[in-house]
Ligand code: SRM
Ligand SMILES: Cc1cc2nc3c(=O)[nH]c(=O)nc-3n(C[C@H](O)[C@H](O)[C@H](O)COP(=O)(O)OP(=O)(O)OC[C@H]3O[C@@H](n4cnc5c(N)ncnc54)[C@H](O)[C@@H]3O)c2cc1C
């Protein structure tokens with residue numbers, strides 16, 4: 017056996033870890049003994065997503081190293097220990113804690129440090145940089161006692177830091193030396209649009225300001241003084257004025273450095289000493305440093321291959337970027353500034369919407385050289401591919417940045433890309449590799465991500481990866497499987513028929529006869545919904561309770577912190593003053609947040625599970641019923657005030673809306689259903705945006721079907737005109753039952769109808785002309801559901817056994833200590849993760865309004 | 867798979883202290899309950915003849931104490947609970963999240979003695 021090569025890696029950041037990961041996964045992993053020095057107190061973490069620390073991610077969420085990964089692979093890690101010297105002659109690395117380790121090969125992956133400009137006073141307390149988790153923790157603590165924060169530096173990271181200060185509740189300023197924001201990446205026009213967008217968000221931007229001194233302030237802790245004589249007072253300062261490669265250890269052992277610092281490397285990432293490599297942000301290649309993780313990962317791969325004896329070269333990397341800064345999309349591609357000889361530009365500016373786009377094309381107009389996108393960056397993926405692959409430009413290149421006409425974006429589909437096109441630049445994954453993985457069985461986005469790593473870093477390539485997945489799947493002729501899930505080889509429609517025909521009453525029975533395994537969160541709620549539509553049994557009955565999604569199980573909507581919201585039914589939005597007062601009283605008594613919903617009723621938030629039966633006891637006593645906001649069921653029938661009050665109304669829309677809401681309340685369906693009734697053609701109830709809409713005419717009622725708002729709004733189609741009330745209700749009965757019988761899981765009426773062979777005309781045949789001869793049957797099925805309606809909440813609070821289920825703990829009456837509220841605008845709201853960190857005092861218990 | 871949980875219980879017998887949390891009847895079959903065990907929230911699932919399982923109640927992805935309110939079932943033969951917040955699946959056997967390899971919750975030993983449910987608490991040596 018060969019003796020093992022001892023490889024020492026200095027730096028366990030993103031790139032250092034990537035190298036370890038690549039090496040231990042290689043075919044010759046056994047040949048190496050790996051030792052790494054990690055200056056920070058934790059293993060490598062995802063610096064790219066560092067700012068998500070303020071959205072509730074903690075150090076563990078950000079970690080790149082799965083538990084036990086290093087020990088499993090026999091990697092020795094010196095945590096919290098900085099390498100301080102390299103003795104190249106004897107090949108020994110010495111660390112701050114006094115370890116002396118000899119090496120055969122050495123890799124420097126020391127990253128970079130944030131540059132703090134030499135300004136007097138920049139070392140005052142309350143001045144920070146933005147690079148490590150510790151930096152962010154310190155900023156969080158300081159922000160607690162601050163009102164104003166200033167970021168010095170208006171580049172990419174500066175704006176990210178500004179966002180963080182804003183989310184910590186500070187009045188935020190950005191001070192930039194250059195005459196515009198993000199000067200490196202974008203041009204003057206883009207900078208101006210970006211600035212106005214960011215100012216609109218409440219961040220103050222000061223450009224062309226040279227900070228000369230930081231001293232004590234008179235109102236706040238510090239005063240920043242500028243060259244032009246102006247000044248700005250603040251409590252907290254974050255420096256984000258660029259990065260510098262950490263080359264100190266290389267400098268001390270006389271390795272060759274770049275003209276402006278950084279450790280020089282060749283195409284194999286070797287330094288001037290062939291046994292020492294440098295990769296990531298500390299390396300300089302061809303006089304360039306690369307401050308992005310993608311090129312760093314490429315270097316790690318090249319160094320790994322070279323160490324394993326394979327030929328591999330680093331030949332530079334694309335520095336295009338796409339980011340969301342303070343909610344604004346910003347992208348820069350290739351030669352964004354048009355510096356190439358003879359380059360010409362196309363520009364599109366939409367001031368009202370804050371959109372700026374520029375294309376830089378070659379002198380003859382045949383090739384795309386670069387682009388800048390601010391405010392809308394959807395075209396990024398496409399444009400980047402055109403630049404990287406040198407694809408020819410269409411006849412009218414401007415079409416690539418002009419607003420999309422309803423006919424759809426012009427442009428080049430993923431089909432136009434060659435197999436070698438690099439789709440994910442962070443992880444260097446090509447179109448060909450993606451397609452190969454899909455062919456080998458990675459047929460979902462999740463599988464494709466874990467198989468190829470594409471789209472797992474910055475996520476910017478996700479839309480393209482998805483497009484390629486869909487195209488390739490279609491090309492391979494994958495039939496879209498109709499099976500509900502792995503437990504049932506049937507579609508929802510088939511299961512519905514089985515349940516009806518075999519008079520099947522429980523999930524167990526259906527699974528035994530027609531399924532396999534034990535079921536899951538897809539088939540259980542779907543079957544529960546079918547059973548409810550067919551037999552209308554109480555949903556919390558023993559056999560059904562475990563099938564319900566948590567919302568149906570607790571008859572309320574789970575919110576982000578695990579508490580619930582409560583929406584009582586207010587048919588047609590009509591409510592008496594007594595009932596309004598009752599709602600206010602109940603909310604106040606139980607300390608709930610209240611809000612008028614988008615569907616004419618009142619939502620009460622922040623109810624713990626143990627509070628729900630008490631709240632409902634009070635609501636039922638005041639005459640309320642469940643609003644089924646938690647269920648795939650009829651939600652509301654929205655109404656306008658109608659002929660009773662409105663001078664234009666031609667029919668009593670409120671009266672009809674109440675009647676039909678009472679008729680269909682509790683009706684469970686493949687997805688939620690919404691209705692509305694308007695009293696005249698002015699349509700104040702927005703009936704044409706509903707699954708079923710009714711609009712009054714002077715002769716009767718017009719019926720509209722298959723509309724919705726939401727993700728993909730669709731106007732309803734006119735179905736029948738001038739109906740009398742009996743016919744109207746007959747049609748609606750048939751329409752709903754036919755939908756419940758035949759729609760797919762979670763398919764709303766619009767999608768159901770659009771997928772139906774024959775579409776609207778066929779639907780009219782079935783419902784109006786009864787061509788299938790099932791009209792009477794559908795009406796009878798609906799009548800059975802209506803006759804067996806009970807308010808689920810009323811039934812629940814009357815049954816002590818059921819009420820017992822509404823406890824957080826089976827063995828204690830304590831409350832969930834992770835539910836913490838703070839006050840805002842006179843009401844409660846859930847504390848953010850950052851606030852929970854700030855308020856350890858509140859951890860012990862609930863901080864609620866009395 | 868059915869015997870798996872028993873094996874876990876035996877393996878831990880020596881270093882485990884058992885805490886009585888509730889009656890078996892307090893749990894709804896094929897649904898979860900949550901017990902407070904030495905300050906930790908533990909989600910317990912009673913799957914009839916498929917046994918009893920216990921894992922952390924805290925959903926590390928949704929960041930709330932909700933796992934006991936998820937739907938239980940199996941995915942490719944592995945017993946799982948789906949978080950009620952964002953629907954990721956956690957193995958009841960290993961605590962591993964199926965969708966996100968970095969997400970993982972603790973598992974606990976459970977046993978039933980005379981109709982009472984006991985959760986195993988590992989005693990530090
Ligand atoms: C509370 C409310 C917002 C508000 O504060 O006003 C709301 C809140 C939620 N909506 Fe909504 N929607 C609310 C009115 C609407 C409306 C407006 C309306 O109904 O007039 C729409 C567009 C109209 C439509 O549906 O056609 C709407 C379209 C959606 C959609 C997208 C549906 C679609 O087909 O694209 C979802 C997602 C889904 O259902 O899958 C959704 C899902 C949700 C969920 C359930 C998301 C979730 O899973 O947690 C939210 C629950 C919060 C809660 O617990 O209450 N909500 N939602 C509104 C409750 C109305 C009520 O009284 O019942
Ligand atoms: C807030 C923020 C947002 C970012 N966003 C993006 C983005 O959207 N896209 C993108 O591509 N890039 C982004 N980056 C840049 C990206 O994080 C870096 O390119 C990447 O982390 C570089 O990896 P590295 O391993 O070279 O350096 P690092 O991740 O910095 O790792 C170097 C490690 O080496 C350690 N070290 C240094 N010297 C020694 C020594 N002598 N002994 C022991 N250990 C030592 C350091 O402590 C550090 O832990 C962002 C960076 C920040 C800070």
Ligand code: SF4
Pocket residue numbers: none
């Ligand atoms: S629009 Fe989105 S955020 Fe607002 S209530 Fe509806 S689902 Fe929730």
Ligand code: FES
Pocket residue numbers: 439440441442443470471472473474475476477478
């Ligand atoms: S380009 Fe960043 S994850 Fe693919």
